[in-house]
Amino acid sequence: MSVVGLALVALGIVLAVLVFSHDNQSVVGLEPDQLASLAVSGSLLAVIVAGFWHQFRGNLGANLRAALIWGVLALALVAGYAYRDDARTVGARILGAVRxxxxxxxxxxxxxxxxxxxxxxxxxxxxxxxxxxxxxxxxxxxxxxxxxxxxxxxxxxxxxxxxxxxxxxxxxxxxxxxxxxxxxxxxxxxxxxxxxxxxxxxxxxxxxxxxxxxxxxxxxxxxxxxxxxxx
Structure with a gap:
């Protein structure tokens, strides 16, 4: 079964639980309106993810390489921000040695x-x-x-x-x-x-x-x- 199908089945189960439960009865620790909102949001998210995955899978090799490059760039940016003071000090020392x-x-x-x-x-x-x-x-x-x-x-x-x-x-x-x-x-x-x-x-x-x-x-x-x- 596809991801979209599983999302629809899960949404149907949640709706059935809500129909047969009392209005003021909590389900798995959530109020009925909270559970309904969570189910709808989760189903929409699953549909969106499935659409992206379908496009991603069409050219899997190139997309994985692109994702890896973006991941490395993101890590470099995070590391640069975390160690910005050290990098500034090293750069200044290099400048002092060169000039x-x-x-x-x-x-x-x-x-x-x-x-x-x-x-x-x-x-x-x-x-x-x-x-x-x-x-x-x-x-x-x-x-x-x-x-x-x-x-x-x-x-x-x-x-x-x-x-x-x-x-x-x-x-x-x-x-x-x-x-x-x-x-x-x-x-x-x-x-x-x-x-x-x-x-x-x-x-x-x-x-x-x-x-x-x-x-x-x-x-x-x-x-x-x-x-x-x-x-």
Whole structure:
């Protein structure tokens, strides 16, 4: 007997039970109206399933392959959602290894920078929303910008503002004090950061110095990784 035939027989049995039972008498723990609704719904579901199965069985091999592919995709989506945090962390670490200087944000909120091949820590940071590169330098008392970076940010000190003496790899020079509205490394953001602007040609790279680092709750170097922790 087909699935549709079995569904009709079951529906007939349920209807017969309902006809010969008292109106207020429960059947297998269900009220008569509940049992009737369940029987009708089950019969309709059986007819629908039988129709789909008839179509599915017509090209069974191809349909099974398609069902298997969709099942694998569904499992991949579920696994991706369940382990999304781990996948994000792994992806960030791969990016940090491929592009040294990129900030890798840990689950504890710390930011990790991978050392470059030349041995320095090159940190990508955002100043007032603009991305610029910095050399990590604990020997610098402040964040120091090259004249070119400052100009790109719209910061152009006058000649009289260059009054702070600083020591660089090229010798002693003077710099102009400024405040950066925001300085972001990964998820770490500091506001109104004191900084210095060097004279044109006096400095090759921006320096991520202590006026930013002192605001952090901590920072450390572990092998080829620089770890920053926000305040």
């Amino acid at each position: 040294p200087g990129s900030a890798v944000v840990g689950t504890d909120g710390s930011v990790t920078i991978t050392r470059r091949a030349d041995g320095d820590f090159h940190v990508r940071a955002e100043i007032n929303g603009q991305s610029h590169g910095f050399q990590f330098d604990t020997g610098a008392s402040a964040v120091v910008l090259t004249a070119e970076t400052a100009a790109a940010l719209g910061i152009r000190p006058t000649a009289s503002e260059f009054a702070v003496r600083v020591s660089t790899a090229n010798g002693t020079t003077v710099a102009a004090p400024v405040f950066l509205e925001s300085l972001r490394v990964g998820t770490i953001v500091e506001r109104r950061v004191p900084a210095l602007v060097s004279r044109p040609g006096a400095l090759r790279d921006n320096l991520l110095g202590m006026s930013f680092l002192d605001r952090l709750s901590g920072f450390e170097v572990r092998g080829d990784r620089l770890i920053l922790r926000g305040s």
